[in-house]
C-alpha cells in the first residue's frame with residue numbers, strides 16, 4: 001500500500017512533467033487536496049506532508065473537519081453543489097468557492113461574507129459537456145454572470161471551473177478543457193485561475209492551462225461512499 005507521502009510525490013511528478021510538456025512552469029499549477037469522505041486525520045497527514053489547500057464538497061462534513069483541524073493554517077475550498085440555505089456558512093468558513101453557477105448564490109455569498117474577512121475567491125463553474133444533469137452555467141450565460149459577479153463587493157472573481165464528462169480519451173479531455181480556457185479568454189476580465197483536472201485527467205488539464213488541479217483519489221485512495 002502506498003503512503004500519502006508517496007502519493008503526493010507521484011502527483012507532484014505528474015504535475016511537473018505535464019507542465020514541462022506544455023512549456024509551463026510547474027509552479028504555476030497548484031494542487032488542491034480533495035478530501036470528501038476522508039477523515040480529518042487524513043487531512044492532518046496531508047498538512048504534515050506539505051499540503052495547505054483542502055477541497056470539500058459537503059458543508060456539514062467540512063465544518064466538522066474544520067473544527068477538528070482548527071489548529072492548522074489550512075486554506076479551505078468549497079467545490080460542491082451549493083443550495084441557498086448553505087451560503088451563509090460557506091461565506092463564513094471558506095477561502096475559495098469553485099462551484100458558483102448562478103447569480104443568486106453569488107449575491108448571497110457576497111452579502112453574507114463577514115466584513116472582517118478578505119473577499120471570498122470565486123470560480124464560476126461552467127458546463128462544458130452540455131449534459132443536462134451536470135451543474136454549471138451554460139457557456140452562453142457566462143459573460144453576463146461573470147460581469148455581475150465581478151461587481152459584487154464581498155467576492156473576488158478569480159476564474160472558471162469545470163468538471164467535464166469523464167473520458168479516458170486524451171483528445172476529448174483536452175477539447176473540454178480547451179473550451180473552458182477559451183471561454184475565459186473571451187471574457188477578457190484578466191482572470192488568473194482555471195480550476196480543472198482531477199485524478200484521471202490532470203495531464204490534459206495542465207496542457208490546456210489549469211492553475212488548480214483538484215485531486216482526491218490519487219492522493220487519498222478510493223472513496224467509500226457506503227460509509228459516507
Ligand SMILES: *Cc1c(COP(=O)(O)O)cnc(C)c1O
Pocket residue numbers: 034036057079080163198199200214215216217218
Ligand atoms: C471529488 C471531486 C474531485 C476529485 O476527484 P478525483 O477523481 O478523486 O481526483 C475534484 N473535483 C470535484 C468537484 C470533486 O467533486
